[in-house]
Amino acid sequence: MVKRKKTLTPAAAAEDIISAMVDTLVLVGRDGRILRTNQATLDLLGYKENELVGEPITKILPTTGAGSSLYSIFQEAGLRELIKKGHVRDVEITYKTKDGREVPLSFSGSEIREGKGELQGIVCVAKDLRDIKRAEEELRVKAAELARSNAELEHFAYVASHDLQQPLCTVESYLLHLKQQCKGKLDAEANESIAYAVDGSSKMRALLSGLLEYSRVNTQGNPLEPTNSAVVFNQVIANLKALIKTSGAVVTRDPLPMVMADNVQLIRLFQNLIANAIKFRGEEPPRVHVSARQGKEEWIFSIRDNGIGIPLEYAESIFEMFRRLHSETKYPGTGIGLAVCKKIVERHGGRIWVKSRSGKGSTFYFTLPKKEIESVTKKQTRIKALVESLKKLE
Ligand SMILES: Nc1ncnc2c1ncn2[C@@H]1O[C@H](COP(=O)(O)OP(=O)(O)O)[C@@H](O)[C@H]1O
Numbered sequence: 001m002v003k004r005k006k007t008l009t010p011a012a013a014a015e016d017i018i019s020a021m022v023d024t025l026v027l028v029g030r031d032g033r034i035l036r037t038n039q040a041t042l043d044l045l046g047y048k049e050n051e052l053v054g055e056p057i058t059k060i061l062p063t064t065g066a067g068s069s070l071y072s073i074f075q076e077a078g079l080r081e082l083i084k085k086g087h088v089r090d091v092e093i094t095y096k097t098k099d100g101r102e103v104p105l106s107f108s109g110s111e112i113r114e115g116k117g118e119l120q121g122i123v124c125v126a127k128d129l130r131d132i133k134r135a136e137e138e139l140r141v142k143a144a145e146l147a148r149s150n151a152e153l154e155h156f157a158y159v160a161s162h163d164l165q166q167p168l169c170t171v172e173s174y175l176l177h178l179k180q181q182c183k184g185k186l187d188a189e190a191n192e193s194i195a196y197a198v199d200g201s202s203k204m205r206a207l208l209s210g211l212l213e214y215s216r217v218n219t220q221g222n223p224l225e226p227t228n229s230a231v232v233f234n235q236v237i238a239n240l241k242a243l244i245k246t247s248g249a250v251v252t253r254d255p256l257p258m259v260m261a262d263n264v265q266l267i268r269l270f271q272n273l274i275a276n277a278i279k280f281r282g283e284e285p286p287r288v289h290v291s292a293r294q295g296k297e298e299w300i301f302s303i304r305d306n307g308i309g310i311p312l313e314y315a316e317s318i319f320e321m322f323r324r325l326h327s328e329t330k331y332p333g334t335g336i337g338l339a340v341c342k343k344i345v346e347r348h349g350g351r352i353w354v355k356s357r358s359g360k361g362s363t364f365y366f367t368l369p370k371k372e373i374e375s376v377t378k379k380q381t382r383i384k385a386l387v388e389s390l391k392k393l394e
């Protein structure tokens with residue numbers, strides 16, 4: 001708290017402000033010695049006022065002490081800009097404390113000159129960054145922990161789904177054997193039991209291969225390369241030919257852009273979304289439309305359908321693993337497709353979401369960053385031009 005003086009002169013007000021400041025303030029004279037400081041500086045560095053005032057600024061600025069002029073001191077402390085321009089803002093430096101520690105600070109400073117005349121000194125205001133640094137470090141540790149546990153989980157999912165395939169193969173082949181051996185020898189109930197077991201094992205196969213695919217998105221993806229999303233769309237239509245034919249679906253598209261993508265994963269992404277748009281159809285024959293529009297830094301793709309829609313409360317949870325809103329008999333599936341889509345989009349640096357109303361169709365959106373493709377295309381154009389000019393030289 002600042003005690004108010006009865007009559008507040010400008011000089012007294014300035015004094016009040018300096019001593020009430022929460023940031024450190026150090027005024028350095030032309031000779032490189034500290035002329036003035038404030039309470040925040042003393043508290044931070046552990047000095048008394050008389051231990052700093054009159055002392056060289058190098059007492060708190062970490063320099064090797066090579067130079068003694070004001071310029072060389074500030075240059076050495078990494079504050080070259082201050083000398084060049086006469087001021088700096090928010091540069092990260094450290095001050096030395098009385099007990100020899102280095103405290104990180106965000107430093108702003110400016111020269112003091114009389115008119116345009118000779119340099120009188122430098123006023124340094126610096127903000128304690130310890131809390132921010134601590135928080136940053138905590139965040140970095142947490143992020144690293146999260147990345148490690150994600151990688152562990154991914155590895156676990158991979159090993160589990162991979163290793164479980166072998167015993168499943170054995171179960172499947174013995175079931176098949178049993179079915180063939182007992183053909184005509186069993187009653188209807190036993191045949192039904194075998195059919196259930198076969199069904200169960202093929203469901204398990206689908207789950208395991210979905211899980212395996214999910215666990216491989218980050219670890220076994222191809223590098224991102226310039227990819228024509230219109231070609232990807234055409235490939236997906238060819239892959240889904242049978243489904244499109246039997247459902248009577250009409251799948252259309254607007255012009256689609258070049259993007260930076262893993263071609264195989266982009267096919268997977270489009271295929272999962274278009275197959276869902278056809279699978280979750282209502283009474284009407286499915287109509288699916290794919291388009292893309294340019295945002296500032298990204299392409300925003302959309303896949304719109306006229307299907308059964310998704311209640312608002314499930315708009316986020318459907319992207320979770322195994323999350324399904326319908327019975328297996330009505331709409332078969334594993335509930336892994338959208339989780340894979342999300343992982344693919346995130347690997348590409350984008351986002352995925354859905355807008356929908358029950359019974360009114362759904363539109364799935366995902367984004368892909370534009371930045372890289374621009375620089376890659378520019379580079380390719382430059383290389384092409386270079387090759388052309390070399391050819392001319394030959
Ligand atoms: N286009 C869509 N229209 C309506 N519901 C959808 C659509 N796409 C996905 N869903 C809902 O999200 C759930 C999760 O989708 P997905 O992960 O692809 O699993 P699956 O297709 O195996 O059921 C689906 O079971 C369905 O309930």
Ligand SMILES: [Mg+2]
Nearest residue numbers: 276333337338
């Ligand atoms: Mg699906």
